[in-house]
Amino acid sequence: MLTLGIDTSTRVCSVAVCDGEKILGTLDINVGLTHSEGLVPQLETLLHLARVRKEDLELIAVSRGPGSFTGLRIGMATAEALAYSLNLPLRAVDTLKVIAYNLPVAGVLLAPVLDAQKGNLYVGQYIWDQGQLEEAEPVSILPAKNLVSLLEKKDRPVILLGECHRVPRHEGFLVASAPESARMPRGSSVAILAAQDYEPADRHSYFGMEPFYIRRSEAEELWEKRHNTK
Amino acid sequence: MEKEINILGIESSCDETAASVVRNGRDVLSNVVSTQILIHRKFGGVVPEIASRKHIEHIMPVIDKALRDAQLQLQDIDAVAVTYGPGLVGALLVGLSAAKGLALGSGLPLIGVNHLEGHVFANFLADEALKPPFLALVVSGGHTSLLVVEDYNTFRLLGQTRDDAAGEAFDKIARFMGLPYPGGPEIEKLAAGGNPQAIDFPRPLLPDSYDFSFSGLKSAVINYIHTEEQRGAELSRENVAASFQEAIVDVLVTKCKQALLATGLKKIVLAGGVSANKRLQEALASGAREVGAELVHPTSILCTDNAVMVAVRGYYQYLNRDFAPLSLNADPSLKLGTL
Numbered sequence: 233m234l235t236l237g238i239d240t241s242t243r244v245c246s247v248a249v250c251d252g253e254k255i256l257g258t259l260d261i262n263v264g265l266t267h268s269e270g271l272v273p274q275l276e277t278l279l280h281l282a283r284v285r286k287e288d289l290e291l292i293a294v295s296r297g298p299g300s301f302t303g304l305r306i307g308m309a310t311a312e313a314l315a316y317s318l319n320l321p322l323r324a325v326d327t328l329k330v331i332a333y334n335l336p337v338a339g340v341l342l343a344p345v346l347d348a349q350k351g352n353l354y355v356g357q358y359i360w361d362q363g364q365l366e367e368a369e370p371v372s373i374l375p376a377k378n379l380v381s382l383l384e385k386k387d388r389p390v391i392l393l394g395e396c397h398r399v400p401r402h403e404g405f406l407v408a409s410a411p412e413s414a415r416m417p418r419g420s421s422v423a424i425l426a427a428q429d430y431e432p433a434d435r436h437s438y439f440g441m442e443p444f445y446i447r448r449s450e451a452e453e454l455w456e457k458r459h460n461t462k
Numbered sequence: 463m464e465k466e467i468n469i470l471g472i473e474s475s476c477d478e479t480a481a482s483v484v485r486n487g488r489d490v491l492s493n494v495v496s497t498q499i500l501i502h503r504k505f506g507g508v509v510p511e512i513a514s515r516k517h518i519e520h521i522m523p524v525i526d527k528a529l530r531d532a533q534l535q536l537q538d539i540d541a542v543a544v545t546y547g548p549g550l551v552g553a554l555l556v557g558l559s560a561a562k563g564l565a566l567g568s569g570l571p572l573i574g575v576n577h578l579e580g581h582v583f584a585n586f587l588a589d590e591a592l593k594p595p596f597l598a599l600v601v602s603g604g605h606t607s608l609l610v611v612e613d614y615n616t617f618r619l620l621g622q623t624r625d626d627a628a629g630e631a632f633d634k635i636a637r638f639m640g641l642p643y644p645g646g647p648e649i650e651k652l653a654a655g656g657n658p659q660a661i662d663f664p665r666p667l668l669p670d671s672y673d674f675s676f677s678g679l680k681s682a683v684i685n686y687i688h689t690e691e692q693r694g695a696e697l698s699r700e701n702v703a704a705s706f707q708e709a710i711v712d713v714l715v716t717k718c719k720q721a722l723l724a725t726g727l728k729k730i731v732l733a734g735g736v737s738a739n740k741r742l743q744e745a746l747a748s749g750a751r752e753v754g755a756e757l758v759h760p761t762s763i764l765c766t767d768n769a770v771m772v773a774v775r776g777y778y779q780y781l782n783r784d785f786a787p788l789s790l791n792a793d794p795s796l797k798l799g800t801l
Contacts, residue, residue, distance in 0.1 A: 268559065269789045271562075272562040272563070272565075272789070302555060305555060305559070306555055306559045309560040313559070314563045316536075316564065317536055317563065438522070450511065451509040451512060455504065
């Protein structure tokens, strides 16, 4: 299934075009360019260089988060409009699962982390089981400083992925970091995971789709705090 | 017969998600607006993150409905026009990203529209005979600008606010008086029952300039309310609202009359959210008549954010081949005209 994958959840803008599990082309840019400027020209270049006509695409795939709120919306709005104009289905996949997919290693717990602001991290927990990447625990938000002690209690060694530099003092026997090259989300993994789960649905089933924010807006949290303590 | 040009307009700069199809810059084939006013009301103003979240939820259904209402497909469209500023950056980016996605997928040209120019161009729908050059007063929550529209693609800024925008002053006073958001219409409602001459609030008229300044007036109103409350005097909220509104209207009308006389222009248009204010419409219409000019009578479509105006502005940019690259970014403080 010829799939276009888009990830704009972090500073990296990663796009790829895949045919099933075969990666035909991938383009990752990490120079702090805003995704708003970079994403669409990057998609154009990718398709051109990979010699894929947009009319031949069969599926659009996008990371839905967690991650940068604005980044997620840029990716999702672009992906939705592409799917709409090309009359294609759209699938969204979890960003942390996309990151975990970088390390196909059984026997360990894969823990991708991304910045959740104010010293907190979004934390995913995944394991490979018989060639399938499974979610061991639902995605959660944890203070960065508590993370290592929590992960050290796990029943198997833990490999951190994602923004590992945000986890204080963690290199040890039980918790280690993935190599730099396998830490960030890849558009190719977005495309491959989306194509694997693909099930036909209504043409516009993605209408009203929202990113996987996890956190509410600060204004809502404050409002509720103020109105519950009264 | 000339070819028909259908422009799809997209707007998400603040708290309305909107899309519209306009033919030849004049015929509105569809006008879809999904508003968030009630969602933001409890916060007393637009919360940018919440606005962006609502935009991403509604953007594709709104675009789809605009095409279906117009009974057109994307292939029947000639260009995608989208607001890229000014506005809330996170909000702008949703509409802009969707527009760029559509442009990439369909191969249609992309047109970046200045939201304020859109407000001005909505007047072409109100008055079919309207042609540049004319004077335009843009008054909204974020802007108070006086400009000459020299032709369809050249604007000359005469003056703008140095501090608070007129609409911002309305909103801040409304908030101070405990009125719900958005404050402009609430002040106007209250003012209807008051005496506009009751309190002599200052009319800040910067000499030798078409610039505006409303923050001093705003402080004067707040001080007045404070002083009256401390004296234990019974405050007529209606008189405060009416006198405050009158002071703003006076300043706006005076500057417009000066500009009409100085430029010799015979038509003036009103644009932006505050143009819905009936007292301003009335006073500006009679002020214009006094100097031998005419106010293009605003219709309701001029007053709220919508995508019709984006499509209308986009049409003239289309004729001018003013297309944007797919790297177009949002510009939250995009300026109007050139100084």
